[in-house]
Amino acid sequence: MTSPAVDPAPETQQATITTSTGEARTPVDPAGPAARRITGAVWAALGIVYVVWGSTYLGIRIVVETMPPFLSAGVRFVTAGLLLTGIIAWRQGPAALKVTRRQLGSAVLIGLLLILGGNGLVVLAETSIPSGLAALLISVVPAWVVLLKAASGQRPTAGGLAGVALGLVGLAVLTLPGLSGEVKVGGVVLVVVATLLWSVGSFSSARLPMPANPFTASAYEMIAGGLGGLAVAFVRGEQHGLDVTAISGRSWAALAYLIVFGSLIAFTAYAWLLQAAPLSLVATYAYVNPVVAVALGALVLGEALSWPIVLGGAIVVGGVCLIVSTERRG
Known part of the structure:
Protein backbone atom coordinates (compact mmCIF):
# COMPACT_ATOMS: atom_id res chain seq x y z
CA MET A 1 0.00 0.00 0.00
CA THR A 2 1.52 3.07 -0.04
CA SER A 3 0.57 5.46 2.67
CA PRO A 4 1.62 3.65 5.85
CA ALA A 5 -0.39 3.53 8.97
CA VAL A 6 0.56 5.44 12.06
CA ASP A 7 0.44 3.50 15.29
CA PRO A 8 0.64 6.35 17.76
CA ALA A 9 2.77 5.66 20.81
CA PRO A 10 4.46 7.80 23.42
CA GLU A 11 8.03 8.66 22.52
CA THR A 12 9.18 7.18 25.81
CA GLN A 13 7.95 3.76 24.68
CA GLN A 14 8.63 1.60 21.66
CA ALA A 15 7.44 3.15 18.42
CA THR A 16 5.80 1.16 15.68
CA ILE A 17 7.60 1.09 12.34
CA THR A 18 5.14 0.96 9.52
CA THR A 19 6.82 0.55 6.17
CA SER A 20 5.91 1.63 2.69
CA THR A 21 4.24 -1.69 2.27
CA GLY A 22 2.29 -1.37 5.48
CA GLU A 23 4.37 -3.62 7.74
CA ALA A 24 4.58 -2.53 11.36
CA ARG A 25 7.53 -3.15 13.66
CA THR A 26 8.35 -2.05 17.18
CA PRO A 27 12.06 -1.24 17.41
CA VAL A 28 13.75 -0.11 20.59
CA ASP A 29 14.82 3.50 20.62
CA PRO A 30 18.11 3.25 22.56
CA ALA A 31 19.16 6.82 22.11
CA GLY A 32 15.92 8.49 23.07
CA PRO A 33 14.51 11.58 21.34
CA ALA A 34 16.82 13.96 23.16
CA ALA A 35 19.92 12.32 21.67
CA ARG A 36 18.76 12.63 18.07
CA ARG A 37 19.96 15.47 15.86
CA ILE A 38 18.27 16.74 12.73
CA THR A 39 21.00 16.62 10.09
CA GLY A 40 21.02 17.10 6.34
CA ALA A 41 20.88 13.32 5.94
CA VAL A 42 17.72 13.26 8.05
CA TRP A 43 16.03 15.83 5.84
CA ALA A 44 17.14 13.94 2.71
CA ALA A 45 15.71 10.65 4.03
CA LEU A 46 12.52 12.40 5.13
CA GLY A 47 12.19 13.90 1.65
CA ILE A 48 12.42 10.41 0.16
CA VAL A 49 9.67 9.15 2.45
CA TYR A 50 7.51 12.20 1.73
CA VAL A 51 7.78 12.06 -2.05
CA VAL A 52 8.25 8.36 -2.79
CA TRP A 53 5.51 7.08 -0.50
CA GLY A 54 3.21 9.85 -1.64
CA SER A 55 3.90 8.96 -5.27
CA THR A 56 3.07 5.26 -4.91
CA TYR A 57 -0.63 6.00 -5.36
CA LEU A 58 0.14 7.52 -8.74
CA GLY A 59 2.32 4.52 -9.55
CA ILE A 60 -0.48 2.09 -8.72
CA ARG A 61 -2.95 4.04 -10.85
CA ILE A 62 -0.60 3.85 -13.84
CA VAL A 63 0.12 0.14 -13.30
CA VAL A 64 -3.56 -0.85 -13.34
CA GLU A 65 -4.14 1.01 -16.59
CA THR A 66 -2.95 -2.09 -18.47
CA MET A 67 -2.17 -4.68 -15.77
CA PRO A 68 -4.61 -6.78 -13.69
CA PRO A 69 -4.76 -5.43 -10.11
CA PHE A 70 -4.04 -8.44 -7.91
CA LEU A 71 -1.62 -10.00 -10.40
CA SER A 72 0.46 -6.82 -10.57
CA ALA A 73 0.36 -6.33 -6.80
CA GLY A 74 1.38 -9.94 -6.22
CA VAL A 75 4.32 -9.65 -8.60
CA ARG A 76 5.35 -6.38 -6.95
CA PHE A 77 5.52 -7.70 -3.42
CA VAL A 78 6.91 -11.16 -4.16
CA THR A 79 9.71 -9.53 -6.17
CA ALA A 80 10.38 -6.89 -3.51
CA GLY A 81 10.32 -9.52 -0.76
CA LEU A 82 12.79 -11.76 -2.58
CA LEU A 83 15.07 -8.81 -3.30
CA LEU A 84 14.99 -7.79 0.36
CA THR A 85 15.71 -11.38 1.39
CA GLY A 86 18.77 -11.40 -0.86
CA ILE A 87 19.97 -8.07 0.51
CA ILE A 88 19.61 -9.30 4.10
CA ALA A 89 21.52 -12.50 3.36
CA TRP A 90 24.25 -10.51 1.60
CA ARG A 91 24.63 -7.77 4.20
CA GLN A 92 23.86 -9.64 7.44
CA GLY A 93 24.39 -13.31 6.55
CA PRO A 94 21.86 -16.13 6.05
CA ALA A 95 21.45 -16.48 9.82
CA ALA A 96 19.56 -13.17 9.85
CA LEU A 97 16.73 -14.88 7.95
CA LYS A 98 16.18 -17.60 10.55
CA VAL A 99 12.89 -17.38 12.44
CA THR A 100 10.79 -19.68 14.59
CA ARG A 101 7.63 -21.33 13.31
CA ARG A 102 5.49 -18.97 15.41
CA GLN A 103 7.35 -15.92 14.15
CA LEU A 104 6.93 -17.05 10.56
CA GLY A 105 3.22 -17.69 11.14
CA SER A 106 2.78 -14.22 12.60
CA ALA A 107 4.64 -12.62 9.67
CA VAL A 108 2.44 -14.49 7.20
CA LEU A 109 -0.75 -13.38 8.98
CA ILE A 110 0.35 -9.74 9.11
CA GLY A 111 1.45 -9.87 5.47
CA LEU A 112 -1.97 -11.14 4.43
CA LEU A 113 -3.76 -8.44 6.44
CA LEU A 114 -1.57 -5.56 5.34
CA ILE A 115 -0.46 -6.42 1.83
CA LEU A 116 -3.21 -8.66 0.49
CA GLY A 117 -6.08 -7.00 2.37
CA GLY A 118 -4.81 -3.46 2.73
CA ASN A 119 -2.74 -2.89 -0.37
CA GLY A 120 -4.55 -5.37 -2.60
CA LEU A 121 -7.95 -3.76 -2.12
CA VAL A 122 -6.48 -0.32 -2.76
CA VAL A 123 -4.96 -1.52 -6.03
CA LEU A 124 -8.34 -2.94 -7.03
CA ALA A 125 -10.08 0.27 -6.00
CA GLU A 126 -7.74 2.41 -8.09
CA THR A 127 -9.12 0.77 -11.20
CA SER A 128 -12.24 2.88 -10.60
CA ILE A 129 -11.36 5.87 -8.37
CA PRO A 130 -8.69 8.60 -8.59
CA SER A 131 -5.35 7.99 -6.90
CA GLY A 132 -5.61 11.20 -4.88
CA LEU A 133 -8.99 10.20 -3.43
CA ALA A 134 -7.60 6.77 -2.52
CA ALA A 135 -4.68 8.38 -0.69
CA LEU A 136 -6.95 10.68 1.29
CA LEU A 137 -9.29 7.84 2.24
CA ILE A 138 -6.32 5.79 3.42
CA SER A 139 -4.99 8.62 5.57
CA VAL A 140 -7.82 7.97 8.04
CA VAL A 141 -5.98 4.80 9.19
CA PRO A 142 -4.50 6.47 12.32
CA ALA A 143 -8.03 7.12 13.54
CA TRP A 144 -8.91 3.42 13.30
CA VAL A 145 -5.68 2.53 15.14
CA VAL A 146 -6.58 4.88 18.02
CA LEU A 147 -10.01 3.25 18.26
CA LEU A 148 -8.46 -0.23 18.27
CA LYS A 149 -6.08 0.80 21.04
CA ALA A 150 -9.01 2.20 23.02
CA ALA A 151 -10.93 -1.05 22.54
CA SER A 152 -7.95 -2.94 23.96
CA GLY A 153 -8.02 -0.84 27.12
CA GLN A 154 -5.45 1.84 26.27
CA ARG A 155 -6.92 5.23 27.06
CA PRO A 156 -6.39 7.70 24.19
CA THR A 157 -5.59 11.36 24.82
CA ALA A 158 -8.25 14.03 24.44
CA GLY A 159 -6.38 15.31 21.39
CA GLY A 160 -6.31 11.82 19.97
CA LEU A 161 -10.08 11.47 20.34
CA ALA A 162 -10.58 14.88 18.75
CA GLY A 163 -8.35 13.76 15.88
CA VAL A 164 -10.43 10.59 15.46
CA ALA A 165 -13.61 12.65 15.32
CA LEU A 166 -12.10 14.95 12.70
CA GLY A 167 -10.84 11.99 10.70
CA LEU A 168 -14.25 10.33 10.63
CA VAL A 169 -15.93 13.59 9.60
CA GLY A 170 -13.39 13.94 6.82
CA LEU A 171 -14.00 10.33 5.77
CA ALA A 172 -17.73 11.05 5.52
CA VAL A 173 -17.05 14.08 3.29
CA LEU A 174 -14.65 12.07 1.12
CA THR A 175 -17.33 9.45 0.44
CA LEU A 176 -19.59 12.08 -1.15
CA PRO A 177 -18.08 11.66 -4.65
CA GLY A 178 -19.10 8.01 -4.52
CA LEU A 179 -22.58 8.74 -3.21
CA SER A 180 -23.11 11.46 -5.79
CA GLY A 181 -21.99 9.24 -8.65
CA GLU A 182 -18.83 11.23 -9.47
CA VAL A 183 -16.79 8.07 -8.86
CA LYS A 184 -17.78 4.45 -8.35
CA VAL A 185 -18.98 3.97 -4.79
CA GLY A 186 -17.64 0.41 -4.87
CA GLY A 187 -14.11 1.77 -5.12
CA VAL A 188 -14.64 4.02 -2.12
CA VAL A 189 -16.01 1.09 -0.09
CA LEU A 190 -13.01 -1.06 -1.06
CA VAL A 191 -10.57 1.54 0.25
CA VAL A 192 -12.50 1.95 3.51
CA VAL A 193 -12.38 -1.85 4.03
CA ALA A 194 -8.68 -1.75 3.17
CA THR A 195 -8.05 0.86 5.88
CA LEU A 196 -9.77 -1.35 8.45
CA LEU A 197 -7.70 -4.41 7.48
CA TRP A 198 -4.54 -2.32 7.43
CA SER A 199 -5.32 -0.94 10.88
CA VAL A 200 -5.96 -4.41 12.33
CA GLY A 201 -2.71 -5.66 10.83
CA SER A 202 -0.70 -2.70 12.10
CA PHE A 203 -2.26 -2.96 15.55
CA SER A 204 -1.79 -6.73 15.79
CA SER A 205 1.82 -6.87 14.59
CA ALA A 206 3.11 -5.26 17.77
CA ARG A 207 1.29 -7.89 19.83
CA LEU A 208 2.38 -11.05 18.01
CA PRO A 209 5.67 -12.99 18.21
CA MET A 210 7.31 -11.34 15.19
CA PRO A 211 10.88 -11.86 13.91
CA ALA A 212 13.32 -9.70 15.86
CA ASN A 213 14.90 -8.31 12.69
CA PRO A 214 12.38 -5.86 11.18
CA PHE A 215 13.86 -6.25 7.70
CA THR A 216 13.49 -10.04 7.88
CA ALA A 217 9.91 -9.70 9.09
CA SER A 218 9.10 -7.28 6.27
CA ALA A 219 10.62 -9.61 3.67
CA TYR A 220 8.47 -12.54 4.82
CA GLU A 221 5.38 -10.31 5.04
CA MET A 222 5.88 -9.05 1.50
CA GLY A 237 -9.15 -15.40 -13.47
CA GLU A 238 -6.92 -12.39 -14.08
CA GLN A 239 -4.50 -14.63 -16.00
CA HIS A 240 -7.12 -15.51 -18.63
CA GLY A 241 -6.70 -13.53 -21.78
CA LEU A 242 -3.70 -11.69 -20.37
CA ASP A 243 -1.61 -10.36 -23.26
CA VAL A 244 1.79 -9.32 -21.95
CA THR A 245 2.53 -7.48 -25.19
CA ALA A 246 -0.51 -5.27 -24.58
CA ILE A 247 0.90 -3.97 -21.29
CA SER A 248 2.14 -0.43 -21.81
CA GLY A 249 5.71 0.64 -21.23
CA ARG A 250 4.61 3.15 -18.61
CA SER A 251 2.81 0.43 -16.65
CA TRP A 252 6.00 -1.67 -16.62
CA ALA A 253 7.99 1.40 -15.56
CA ALA A 254 5.51 2.19 -12.78
CA LEU A 255 5.67 -1.40 -11.51
CA ALA A 256 9.47 -1.28 -11.44
CA TYR A 257 9.27 2.05 -9.59
CA LEU A 258 6.95 0.57 -6.96
CA ILE A 259 9.23 -2.41 -6.42
CA VAL A 260 12.53 -0.54 -6.18
CA PHE A 261 11.59 2.85 -4.80
CA GLY A 262 8.28 2.25 -3.02
CA SER A 263 9.12 -1.11 -1.43
CA LEU A 264 12.89 -0.99 -0.94
CA ILE A 265 14.48 2.47 -0.97
CA ALA A 266 11.75 4.35 0.90
CA PHE A 267 11.44 1.54 3.44
CA THR A 268 15.18 1.63 4.15
CA ALA A 269 15.06 5.41 4.51
CA TYR A 270 12.15 5.16 6.94
CA ALA A 271 13.78 2.43 9.04
CA TRP A 272 16.92 4.56 9.29
CA LEU A 273 14.90 7.65 10.22
CA LEU A 274 13.35 5.86 13.17
CA GLN A 275 16.84 5.46 14.61
CA ALA A 276 18.22 8.86 13.58
CA ALA A 277 15.42 11.42 13.94
CA PRO A 278 12.77 12.45 16.47
CA LEU A 279 9.69 10.27 16.14
CA SER A 280 7.43 13.32 16.09
CA LEU A 281 9.27 14.52 12.98
CA VAL A 282 9.24 11.13 11.26
CA ALA A 283 5.50 10.80 11.91
CA THR A 284 4.79 13.86 9.75
CA TYR A 285 4.84 11.58 6.68
CA ALA A 286 1.31 10.54 7.67
CA TYR A 287 -0.14 13.89 6.66
CA VAL A 288 2.36 14.87 3.96
CA ASN A 289 1.94 11.71 1.84
CA PRO A 290 -1.74 12.34 0.95
CA VAL A 291 -0.98 15.92 -0.07
CA VAL A 292 1.80 14.70 -2.36
CA ALA A 293 -0.49 12.00 -3.78
CA VAL A 294 -3.29 14.45 -4.54
CA ALA A 295 -0.90 16.93 -6.16
CA LEU A 296 0.72 14.28 -8.36
CA GLY A 297 -2.63 12.83 -9.36
CA ALA A 298 -3.84 16.27 -10.46
CA LEU A 299 -0.60 17.24 -12.24
CA VAL A 300 0.24 13.95 -13.98
CA LEU A 301 -3.16 12.34 -14.56
CA GLY A 302 -5.35 15.44 -14.54
CA GLU A 303 -7.51 14.12 -11.68
CA ALA A 304 -10.21 16.61 -10.74
CA LEU A 305 -10.05 18.30 -7.35
CA SER A 306 -13.72 18.50 -6.41
CA TRP A 307 -14.79 20.30 -3.26
CA PRO A 308 -15.47 17.07 -1.28
CA ILE A 309 -11.92 15.91 -2.02
CA VAL A 310 -10.34 19.22 -1.04
CA LEU A 311 -12.50 19.79 2.05
CA GLY A 312 -12.60 16.18 3.21
CA GLY A 313 -8.87 15.81 2.62
CA ALA A 314 -8.10 18.93 4.65
CA ILE A 315 -10.25 17.66 7.54
CA VAL A 316 -8.64 14.20 7.50
CA VAL A 317 -5.11 15.60 7.33
CA GLY A 318 -5.93 17.94 10.21
CA GLY A 319 -7.22 15.02 12.24
CA VAL A 320 -4.12 12.94 11.52
CA CYS A 321 -1.90 15.87 12.49
CA LEU A 322 -3.76 16.16 15.79
CA ILE A 323 -3.52 12.40 16.46
CA VAL A 324 0.20 12.24 15.69
CA SER A 325 1.12 15.34 17.68
CA THR A 326 -0.88 14.47 20.80
CA GLU A 327 -0.64 10.69 20.95
CA ARG A 328 3.12 10.65 20.45
CA ARG A 329 3.58 13.06 23.32
CA GLY A 330 1.70 10.54 25.44
Missing part, protein backbone atom coordinates in the same frame (compact mmCIF):
# COMPACT_ATOMS: atom_id res chain seq x y z
CA ILE A 223 6.40 -12.55 0.12
CA ALA A 224 3.35 -13.91 1.99
CA GLY A 225 1.13 -11.00 1.00
CA GLY A 226 2.38 -11.13 -2.58
CA LEU A 227 1.70 -14.86 -2.87
CA GLY A 228 -1.76 -14.22 -1.44
CA GLY A 229 -2.30 -11.57 -4.11
CA LEU A 230 -1.25 -14.00 -6.84
CA ALA A 231 -3.64 -16.63 -5.45
CA VAL A 232 -6.54 -14.15 -5.50
CA ALA A 233 -5.58 -13.13 -9.03
CA PHE A 234 -5.80 -16.72 -10.25
CA VAL A 235 -9.12 -17.26 -8.44
CA ARG A 236 -10.45 -14.10 -10.14
Whole structure:
Protein backbone atom coordinates (compact mmCIF):
# COMPACT_ATOMS: atom_id res chain seq x y z
CA MET A 1 0.00 0.00 0.00
CA THR A 2 1.52 3.07 -0.04
CA SER A 3 0.57 5.46 2.67
CA PRO A 4 1.62 3.65 5.85
CA ALA A 5 -0.39 3.53 8.97
CA VAL A 6 0.56 5.44 12.06
CA ASP A 7 0.44 3.50 15.29
CA PRO A 8 0.64 6.35 17.76
CA ALA A 9 2.77 5.66 20.81
CA PRO A 10 4.46 7.80 23.42
CA GLU A 11 8.03 8.66 22.52
CA THR A 12 9.18 7.18 25.81
CA GLN A 13 7.95 3.76 24.68
CA GLN A 14 8.63 1.60 21.66
CA ALA A 15 7.44 3.15 18.42
CA THR A 16 5.80 1.16 15.68
CA ILE A 17 7.60 1.09 12.34
CA THR A 18 5.14 0.96 9.52
CA THR A 19 6.82 0.55 6.17
CA SER A 20 5.91 1.63 2.69
CA THR A 21 4.24 -1.69 2.27
CA GLY A 22 2.29 -1.37 5.48
CA GLU A 23 4.37 -3.62 7.74
CA ALA A 24 4.58 -2.53 11.36
CA ARG A 25 7.53 -3.15 13.66
CA THR A 26 8.35 -2.05 17.18
CA PRO A 27 12.06 -1.24 17.41
CA VAL A 28 13.75 -0.11 20.59
CA ASP A 29 14.82 3.50 20.62
CA PRO A 30 18.11 3.25 22.56
CA ALA A 31 19.16 6.82 22.11
CA GLY A 32 15.92 8.49 23.07
CA PRO A 33 14.51 11.58 21.34
CA ALA A 34 16.82 13.96 23.16
CA ALA A 35 19.92 12.32 21.67
CA ARG A 36 18.76 12.63 18.07
CA ARG A 37 19.96 15.47 15.86
CA ILE A 38 18.27 16.74 12.73
CA THR A 39 21.00 16.62 10.09
CA GLY A 40 21.02 17.10 6.34
CA ALA A 41 20.88 13.32 5.94
CA VAL A 42 17.72 13.26 8.05
CA TRP A 43 16.03 15.83 5.84
CA ALA A 44 17.14 13.94 2.71
CA ALA A 45 15.71 10.65 4.03
CA LEU A 46 12.52 12.40 5.13
CA GLY A 47 12.19 13.90 1.65
CA ILE A 48 12.42 10.41 0.16
CA VAL A 49 9.67 9.15 2.45
CA TYR A 50 7.51 12.20 1.73
CA VAL A 51 7.78 12.06 -2.05
CA VAL A 52 8.25 8.36 -2.79
CA TRP A 53 5.51 7.08 -0.50
CA GLY A 54 3.21 9.85 -1.64
CA SER A 55 3.90 8.96 -5.27
CA THR A 56 3.07 5.26 -4.91
CA TYR A 57 -0.63 6.00 -5.36
CA LEU A 58 0.14 7.52 -8.74
CA GLY A 59 2.32 4.52 -9.55
CA ILE A 60 -0.48 2.09 -8.72
CA ARG A 61 -2.95 4.04 -10.85
CA ILE A 62 -0.60 3.85 -13.84
CA VAL A 63 0.12 0.14 -13.30
CA VAL A 64 -3.56 -0.85 -13.34
CA GLU A 65 -4.14 1.01 -16.59
CA THR A 66 -2.95 -2.09 -18.47
CA MET A 67 -2.17 -4.68 -15.77
CA PRO A 68 -4.61 -6.78 -13.69
CA PRO A 69 -4.76 -5.43 -10.11
CA PHE A 70 -4.04 -8.44 -7.91
CA LEU A 71 -1.62 -10.00 -10.40
CA SER A 72 0.46 -6.82 -10.57
CA ALA A 73 0.36 -6.33 -6.80
CA GLY A 74 1.38 -9.94 -6.22
CA VAL A 75 4.32 -9.65 -8.60
CA ARG A 76 5.35 -6.38 -6.95
CA PHE A 77 5.52 -7.70 -3.42
CA VAL A 78 6.91 -11.16 -4.16
CA THR A 79 9.71 -9.53 -6.17
CA ALA A 80 10.38 -6.89 -3.51
CA GLY A 81 10.32 -9.52 -0.76
CA LEU A 82 12.79 -11.76 -2.58
CA LEU A 83 15.07 -8.81 -3.30
CA LEU A 84 14.99 -7.79 0.36
CA THR A 85 15.71 -11.38 1.39
CA GLY A 86 18.77 -11.40 -0.86
CA ILE A 87 19.97 -8.07 0.51
CA ILE A 88 19.61 -9.30 4.10
CA ALA A 89 21.52 -12.50 3.36
CA TRP A 90 24.25 -10.51 1.60
CA ARG A 91 24.63 -7.77 4.20
CA GLN A 92 23.86 -9.64 7.44
CA GLY A 93 24.39 -13.31 6.55
CA PRO A 94 21.86 -16.13 6.05
CA ALA A 95 21.45 -16.48 9.82
CA ALA A 96 19.56 -13.17 9.85
CA LEU A 97 16.73 -14.88 7.95
CA LYS A 98 16.18 -17.60 10.55
CA VAL A 99 12.89 -17.38 12.44
CA THR A 100 10.79 -19.68 14.59
CA ARG A 101 7.63 -21.33 13.31
CA ARG A 102 5.49 -18.97 15.41
CA GLN A 103 7.35 -15.92 14.15
CA LEU A 104 6.93 -17.05 10.56
CA GLY A 105 3.22 -17.69 11.14
CA SER A 106 2.78 -14.22 12.60
CA ALA A 107 4.64 -12.62 9.67
CA VAL A 108 2.44 -14.49 7.20
CA LEU A 109 -0.75 -13.38 8.98
CA ILE A 110 0.35 -9.74 9.11
CA GLY A 111 1.45 -9.87 5.47
CA LEU A 112 -1.97 -11.14 4.43
CA LEU A 113 -3.76 -8.44 6.44
CA LEU A 114 -1.57 -5.56 5.34
CA ILE A 115 -0.46 -6.42 1.83
CA LEU A 116 -3.21 -8.66 0.49
CA GLY A 117 -6.08 -7.00 2.37
CA GLY A 118 -4.81 -3.46 2.73
CA ASN A 119 -2.74 -2.89 -0.37
CA GLY A 120 -4.55 -5.37 -2.60
CA LEU A 121 -7.95 -3.76 -2.12
CA VAL A 122 -6.48 -0.32 -2.76
CA VAL A 123 -4.96 -1.52 -6.03
CA LEU A 124 -8.34 -2.94 -7.03
CA ALA A 125 -10.08 0.27 -6.00
CA GLU A 126 -7.74 2.41 -8.09
CA THR A 127 -9.12 0.77 -11.20
CA SER A 128 -12.24 2.88 -10.60
CA ILE A 129 -11.36 5.87 -8.37
CA PRO A 130 -8.69 8.60 -8.59
CA SER A 131 -5.35 7.99 -6.90
CA GLY A 132 -5.61 11.20 -4.88
CA LEU A 133 -8.99 10.20 -3.43
CA ALA A 134 -7.60 6.77 -2.52
CA ALA A 135 -4.68 8.38 -0.69
CA LEU A 136 -6.95 10.68 1.29
CA LEU A 137 -9.29 7.84 2.24
CA ILE A 138 -6.32 5.79 3.42
CA SER A 139 -4.99 8.62 5.57
CA VAL A 140 -7.82 7.97 8.04
CA VAL A 141 -5.98 4.80 9.19
CA PRO A 142 -4.50 6.47 12.32
CA ALA A 143 -8.03 7.12 13.54
CA TRP A 144 -8.91 3.42 13.30
CA VAL A 145 -5.68 2.53 15.14
CA VAL A 146 -6.58 4.88 18.02
CA LEU A 147 -10.01 3.25 18.26
CA LEU A 148 -8.46 -0.23 18.27
CA LYS A 149 -6.08 0.80 21.04
CA ALA A 150 -9.01 2.20 23.02
CA ALA A 151 -10.93 -1.05 22.54
CA SER A 152 -7.95 -2.94 23.96
CA GLY A 153 -8.02 -0.84 27.12
CA GLN A 154 -5.45 1.84 26.27
CA ARG A 155 -6.92 5.23 27.06
CA PRO A 156 -6.39 7.70 24.19
CA THR A 157 -5.59 11.36 24.82
CA ALA A 158 -8.25 14.03 24.44
CA GLY A 159 -6.38 15.31 21.39
CA GLY A 160 -6.31 11.82 19.97
CA LEU A 161 -10.08 11.47 20.34
CA ALA A 162 -10.58 14.88 18.75
CA GLY A 163 -8.35 13.76 15.88
CA VAL A 164 -10.43 10.59 15.46
CA ALA A 165 -13.61 12.65 15.32
CA LEU A 166 -12.10 14.95 12.70
CA GLY A 167 -10.84 11.99 10.70
CA LEU A 168 -14.25 10.33 10.63
CA VAL A 169 -15.93 13.59 9.60
CA GLY A 170 -13.39 13.94 6.82
CA LEU A 171 -14.00 10.33 5.77
CA ALA A 172 -17.73 11.05 5.52
CA VAL A 173 -17.05 14.08 3.29
CA LEU A 174 -14.65 12.07 1.12
CA THR A 175 -17.33 9.45 0.44
CA LEU A 176 -19.59 12.08 -1.15
CA PRO A 177 -18.08 11.66 -4.65
CA GLY A 178 -19.10 8.01 -4.52
CA LEU A 179 -22.58 8.74 -3.21
CA SER A 180 -23.11 11.46 -5.79
CA GLY A 181 -21.99 9.24 -8.65
CA GLU A 182 -18.83 11.23 -9.47
CA VAL A 183 -16.79 8.07 -8.86
CA LYS A 184 -17.78 4.45 -8.35
CA VAL A 185 -18.98 3.97 -4.79
CA GLY A 186 -17.64 0.41 -4.87
CA GLY A 187 -14.11 1.77 -5.12
CA VAL A 188 -14.64 4.02 -2.12
CA VAL A 189 -16.01 1.09 -0.09
CA LEU A 190 -13.01 -1.06 -1.06
CA VAL A 191 -10.57 1.54 0.25
CA VAL A 192 -12.50 1.95 3.51
CA VAL A 193 -12.38 -1.85 4.03
CA ALA A 194 -8.68 -1.75 3.17
CA THR A 195 -8.05 0.86 5.88
CA LEU A 196 -9.77 -1.35 8.45
CA LEU A 197 -7.70 -4.41 7.48
CA TRP A 198 -4.54 -2.32 7.43
CA SER A 199 -5.32 -0.94 10.88
CA VAL A 200 -5.96 -4.41 12.33
CA GLY A 201 -2.71 -5.66 10.83
CA SER A 202 -0.70 -2.70 12.10
CA PHE A 203 -2.26 -2.96 15.55
CA SER A 204 -1.79 -6.73 15.79
CA SER A 205 1.82 -6.87 14.59
CA ALA A 206 3.11 -5.26 17.77
CA ARG A 207 1.29 -7.89 19.83
CA LEU A 208 2.38 -11.05 18.01
CA PRO A 209 5.67 -12.99 18.21
CA MET A 210 7.31 -11.34 15.19
CA PRO A 211 10.88 -11.86 13.91
CA ALA A 212 13.32 -9.70 15.86
CA ASN A 213 14.90 -8.31 12.69
CA PRO A 214 12.38 -5.86 11.18
CA PHE A 215 13.86 -6.25 7.70
CA THR A 216 13.49 -10.04 7.88
CA ALA A 217 9.91 -9.70 9.09
CA SER A 218 9.10 -7.28 6.27
CA ALA A 219 10.62 -9.61 3.67
CA TYR A 220 8.47 -12.54 4.82
CA GLU A 221 5.38 -10.31 5.04
CA MET A 222 5.88 -9.05 1.50
CA ILE A 223 6.40 -12.55 0.12
CA ALA A 224 3.35 -13.91 1.99
CA GLY A 225 1.13 -11.00 1.00
CA GLY A 226 2.38 -11.13 -2.58
CA LEU A 227 1.70 -14.86 -2.87
CA GLY A 228 -1.76 -14.22 -1.44
CA GLY A 229 -2.30 -11.57 -4.11
CA LEU A 230 -1.25 -14.00 -6.84
CA ALA A 231 -3.64 -16.63 -5.45
CA VAL A 232 -6.54 -14.15 -5.50
CA ALA A 233 -5.58 -13.13 -9.03
CA PHE A 234 -5.80 -16.72 -10.25
CA VAL A 235 -9.12 -17.26 -8.44
CA ARG A 236 -10.45 -14.10 -10.14
CA GLY A 237 -9.15 -15.40 -13.47
CA GLU A 238 -6.92 -12.39 -14.08
CA GLN A 239 -4.50 -14.63 -16.00
CA HIS A 240 -7.12 -15.51 -18.63
CA GLY A 241 -6.70 -13.53 -21.78
CA LEU A 242 -3.70 -11.69 -20.37
CA ASP A 243 -1.61 -10.36 -23.26
CA VAL A 244 1.79 -9.32 -21.95
CA THR A 245 2.53 -7.48 -25.19
CA ALA A 246 -0.51 -5.27 -24.58
CA ILE A 247 0.90 -3.97 -21.29
CA SER A 248 2.14 -0.43 -21.81
CA GLY A 249 5.71 0.64 -21.23
CA ARG A 250 4.61 3.15 -18.61
CA SER A 251 2.81 0.43 -16.65
CA TRP A 252 6.00 -1.67 -16.62
CA ALA A 253 7.99 1.40 -15.56
CA ALA A 254 5.51 2.19 -12.78
CA LEU A 255 5.67 -1.40 -11.51
CA ALA A 256 9.47 -1.28 -11.44
CA TYR A 257 9.27 2.05 -9.59
CA LEU A 258 6.95 0.57 -6.96
CA ILE A 259 9.23 -2.41 -6.42
CA VAL A 260 12.53 -0.54 -6.18
CA PHE A 261 11.59 2.85 -4.80
CA GLY A 262 8.28 2.25 -3.02
CA SER A 263 9.12 -1.11 -1.43
CA LEU A 264 12.89 -0.99 -0.94
CA ILE A 265 14.48 2.47 -0.97
CA ALA A 266 11.75 4.35 0.90
CA PHE A 267 11.44 1.54 3.44
CA THR A 268 15.18 1.63 4.15
CA ALA A 269 15.06 5.41 4.51
CA TYR A 270 12.15 5.16 6.94
CA ALA A 271 13.78 2.43 9.04
CA TRP A 272 16.92 4.56 9.29
CA LEU A 273 14.90 7.65 10.22
CA LEU A 274 13.35 5.86 13.17
CA GLN A 275 16.84 5.46 14.61
CA ALA A 276 18.22 8.86 13.58
CA ALA A 277 15.42 11.42 13.94
CA PRO A 278 12.77 12.45 16.47
CA LEU A 279 9.69 10.27 16.14
CA SER A 280 7.43 13.32 16.09
CA LEU A 281 9.27 14.52 12.98
CA VAL A 282 9.24 11.13 11.26
CA ALA A 283 5.50 10.80 11.91
CA THR A 284 4.79 13.86 9.75
CA TYR A 285 4.84 11.58 6.68
CA ALA A 286 1.31 10.54 7.67
CA TYR A 287 -0.14 13.89 6.66
CA VAL A 288 2.36 14.87 3.96
CA ASN A 289 1.94 11.71 1.84
CA PRO A 290 -1.74 12.34 0.95
CA VAL A 291 -0.98 15.92 -0.07
CA VAL A 292 1.80 14.70 -2.36
CA ALA A 293 -0.49 12.00 -3.78
CA VAL A 294 -3.29 14.45 -4.54
CA ALA A 295 -0.90 16.93 -6.16
CA LEU A 296 0.72 14.28 -8.36
CA GLY A 297 -2.63 12.83 -9.36
CA ALA A 298 -3.84 16.27 -10.46
CA LEU A 299 -0.60 17.24 -12.24
CA VAL A 300 0.24 13.95 -13.98
CA LEU A 301 -3.16 12.34 -14.56
CA GLY A 302 -5.35 15.44 -14.54
CA GLU A 303 -7.51 14.12 -11.68
CA ALA A 304 -10.21 16.61 -10.74
CA LEU A 305 -10.05 18.30 -7.35
CA SER A 306 -13.72 18.50 -6.41
CA TRP A 307 -14.79 20.30 -3.26
CA PRO A 308 -15.47 17.07 -1.28
CA ILE A 309 -11.92 15.91 -2.02
CA VAL A 310 -10.34 19.22 -1.04
CA LEU A 311 -12.50 19.79 2.05
CA GLY A 312 -12.60 16.18 3.21
CA GLY A 313 -8.87 15.81 2.62
CA ALA A 314 -8.10 18.93 4.65
CA ILE A 315 -10.25 17.66 7.54
CA VAL A 316 -8.64 14.20 7.50
CA VAL A 317 -5.11 15.60 7.33
CA GLY A 318 -5.93 17.94 10.21
CA GLY A 319 -7.22 15.02 12.24
CA VAL A 320 -4.12 12.94 11.52
CA CYS A 321 -1.90 15.87 12.49
CA LEU A 322 -3.76 16.16 15.79
CA ILE A 323 -3.52 12.40 16.46
CA VAL A 324 0.20 12.24 15.69
CA SER A 325 1.12 15.34 17.68
CA THR A 326 -0.88 14.47 20.80
CA GLU A 327 -0.64 10.69 20.95
CA ARG A 328 3.12 10.65 20.45
CA ARG A 329 3.58 13.06 23.32
CA GLY A 330 1.70 10.54 25.44
